[in-house]
Amino acid sequence: MKFSVDKHEKYILVKLNESKLNSLITPQLKSELILINTEGQRNIILDLSLIKFADSSGLSSLLVGHRICKNAEGSFILCGLNEAVARLITISQLDNVLSIVRTCEEAIDLVFMEEIEKELKKEIR
Numbered sequence: 001m002k003f004s005v006d007k008h009e010k011y012i013l014v015k016l017n018e019s020k021l022n023s024l025i026t027p028q029l030k031s032e033l034i035l036i037n038t039e040g041q042r043n044i045i046l047d048l049s050l051i052k053f054a055d056s057s058g059l060s061s062l063l064v065g066h067r068i069c070k071n072a073e074g075s076f077i078l079c080g081l082n083e084a085v086a087r088l089i090t091i092s093q094l095d096n097v098l099s100i101v102r103t104c105e106e107a108i109d110l111v112f113m114e115e116i117e118k119e120l121k122k123e124i125r
Helices: 024-039 056-071 083-091 102-125
Strands: 002-006 011-017 044-047 075-077 100-101
Touching: 002 024, 011 024, 011 075, 011 102, 024 044, 024 056, 044 056, 044 102, 056 075, 056 083, 100 102
Parallel strands: 011 044, 044 075, 075 100
Antiparallel strands: 002 011
């Protein structure tokens, strides 16, 4: 399996079990992200800790995840980036668009924090 999907009440953690995020894995990843979203999940954490290399198709799949979660008023958070992948994201100026944290624990905390903020905003309206 190229990735594992760990479902929780407030979020889904997708962990890539490959070393490359490229055109061989991105069609499956995009399909999985869309499927997760159509099942009603709006918060997705993508663990890239095993990824050593990413290309433009890999970045494209990250943008798909970002877009579907944003459209669902959810969060798409990346964690576990190595230096090469982080550099590619920075060079592509996607670090201004994507939510990136160091660890999965930080990503989970961020999901819960953003969910609390959304609830508070609803109460204010």
